[in-house]
Amino acid sequence: MPHIKLPEGLPGISAGFAYRPETAKPMRQLAHILLHEPSSLTPGERELIATYVSSRNETEFCRLSHGAAAASHLGDAAIVKQVTTDFTQAPISAKLKSLLVIAGKVQQDGKTVTEADVAAARKQGATDLEIHDTVLIAAAFCMYNRYVDGLGTWQPSDPAMYAQMGQHLAAKGYTEPSIRQRLEEPEPIRA
Numbered sequence: 001m002p003h004i005k006l007p008e009g010l011p012g013i014s015a016g017f018a019y020r021p022e023t024a025k026p027m028r029q030l031a032h033i034l035l036h037e038p039s040s041l042t043p044g045e046r047e048l049i050a051t052y053v054s055s056r057n058e059t060e061f062c063r064l065s066h067g068a069a070a071a072s073h074l075g076d077a078a079i080v081k082q083v084t085t086d087f088t089q090a091p092i093s094a095k096l097k098s099l100l101v102i103a104g105k106v107q108q109d110g111k112t113v114t115e116a117d118v119a120a121a122r123k124q125g126a127t128d129l130e131i132h133d134t135v136l137i138a139a140a141f142c143m144y145n146r147y148v149d150g151l152g153t154w155q156p157s158d159p160a161m162y163a164q165m166g167q168h169l170a171a172k173g174y175t176e177p178s179i180r181q182r183l184e185e186p187e188p189i190r191a
Contacts, residue, residue, distance in 0.1 A: 003152040011156045012061030013148050014179045027144070028174045034137050035069075036173035041130055043170065044073030045096050048083050049137045052100055053107045055084040059145035061155045065178075066141075068166020095124040099134040106138035 006015040017024035035046045047070035054062035063084065071077040082090035087100045098121040105112040113135070121131055156162075168178040 001152060002154065003150075006151065006153065010154075010179060011161075012065065012153050013144060014177060015153050016147055016151055017177070030140060031144070032174035034133060034140060035066075035169075039129075039133065040127060041096075041099075041133065042073065044070050045092075045099075046133070046137060047073055047170075048080065048092070048096065049100065049103050049134055050141050051080060052083055052087065053103055053138045053141040054145055056104060056107045057142060057145040057149075059148055061148050061153065062141065062145050064159075064162040065165045065169070068162045069169040070166075072163075072166045072170035093124070095121065095126050095130075098124045099126055099130065102131065102134050103138040106135050107142060110135070110139065 002015065004019075007018040010018050017028070035050060036043060039046065047066050050066040051063055051070050054066055067077075067080045067084070070080045070083075074080070079090060079092065083092065083100070087097060090097075098117075102113055102117050102121060105114075105117065118131060121134075126134075165178040172178075
């Protein structure tokens with residue numbers, strides 16, 4: 001149950017965005033730039049960073065929706081699960097693994113990122129822009145996660161809804177809502 005009166009039937013961050021559209025717009029734009037605009041990290045890799053941070057923050061709505069977006073980009077949900085379980089064993093690049101180390105430290109406390117962490121990422125081929133964007137994605141998702149959890153937003157349990165959101169996010173990005181209408185309990189089927 002949300003802690004304040006949010007629009008009914010809108011899950012997760014969608015409810016907060018609908019409640020305050022003027023703050024939603026820049027938050028959507030930031031997510032779009034970080035996760036969808038062209039970059040040397042693929043959209044799938046960037047979605048994996050967002051998913052990883054959301055899983056560490058235990059924000060299920062964000063973990064599931066961004067995990068679905070990552071799976072849509074990558075064509076493989078098993079990689080997403082492995083990254084959230086133990087990314088060191090996941091079939092991803094050494095560069096992405098080194099960036100996930102940095103993202104995990106930012107999620108805990110940005111001050112724990114060390115010169116050695118950055119050097120390790122550079123050794124695996126990470127550019128300064130990729131390191132910058134990893135830190136910003138991790139920091140932004142701590143904010144998004146706390147926004148969702150701090151308002152006590154509703155989280156749907158239907159995996160198909162997350163898959164649909166993930167496909168929308170992968171194809172269209174973040175500037176328009178992935179959920180256009182309020183979700184309601186389905187009507188009972190009458191024989």
